[in-house]
Amino acid sequence: MTAEFWQPVFLSLQVAVISSVIVFAAGLLLARRRAREHGKASVLLETFYLLPLVLPPSVTGFLLIVIFGRNSPVGQGIEWIFNQPVMFTWWAAVIASAVVAFPLMYQSAKTGFEAIDKDIEDAARVDGADEKTVFRKISLPLAGKAIMAGGILSFARALGEFGATLMFAGNIPGKTQTIPTAVYVAIDSGEMAMAWMWVGTMVAISFIMLLLVHFIRK
Template identity: 65%
Template structure:
């Protein structure tokens, strides 16, 4: 077995961490806002909208990638609009990897935050409203702090999901070394080319990072466990 080429090893790892961190932050902000709003409102068709939110969790990643490719491609109105503003297409860029990761991570973040907000004692929020707090103040000072553990779990699960994203990323970001090649796509290329050393190195790195992130969600609460 050949030695690890560290110059080749690190770029996909750094890019994966950057993409996972940024996409998990975006997914967390969006997931918190949507979950909080949905927990406050009831309307006709709510169940269909929530089902649509969860679709990326069950659809094949290639299907998600294909839809994003159609929506953001250079022939689409949205893709042309983005290219006109930034003077560059979004597809086959590292931003495309971020978008793909946000889409696949959002359902996990949303569902986790929805459960977190649902577990809050309604009387505490009503008490805040009774002394004159508006909805934003109730959210900021009561709901969000009480859902803090759910927020941490949602962020970590979103990060882990984004870190391991492969199919959708490959569809719209490609596999350009040093530009859009993440650890999952690098592993695929290494295995396909018979480079077991690099495949194992990248596999080990993503297992270690994912294990640490998931371990954080298992930390004991109030001295239990």
């Protein structure tokens, strides 16, 4: 296979891995906090966290452009620090993938934490364990299956992100072109053989990811 085929594959994996690390850490911490808090503010925050699940990709991409574009304070700050805008770079693809993948990690981790018997955590506290120890030695192991499933699903979602990435990162071959955007261009230009190879790669990876989730949950 040619470099033309492998470049979007490697970039997609790179983007998915980095965004998954970000999503895993953020989803874990926020899910733990929300699992222990209940109230109107908590409901509003959780609704905000889950918005990318239901928003059209074009809307997500538009909001990312507004937040991180060159006319925004955030975008100007990034450009001042790194001497270049974040839009139309592979980091923009990382941000877009992380945003759309976060709800899967968050929801799965929160479900795992809520399923923990609180008496077990309280018993550890009574025995002298601080909150960090309870989280590390009690909560994480007990919610481990849900957390691992969320991590795998969020990775698969990040790998397949298309709409927001196309708007925010663009489709620059060798720079921001991921598998989903490469498939779109290949079909549009009639390169069906290349499109099939990328599609087959995505189907195979996604199938393996779902199988892992199935075995973890069993």
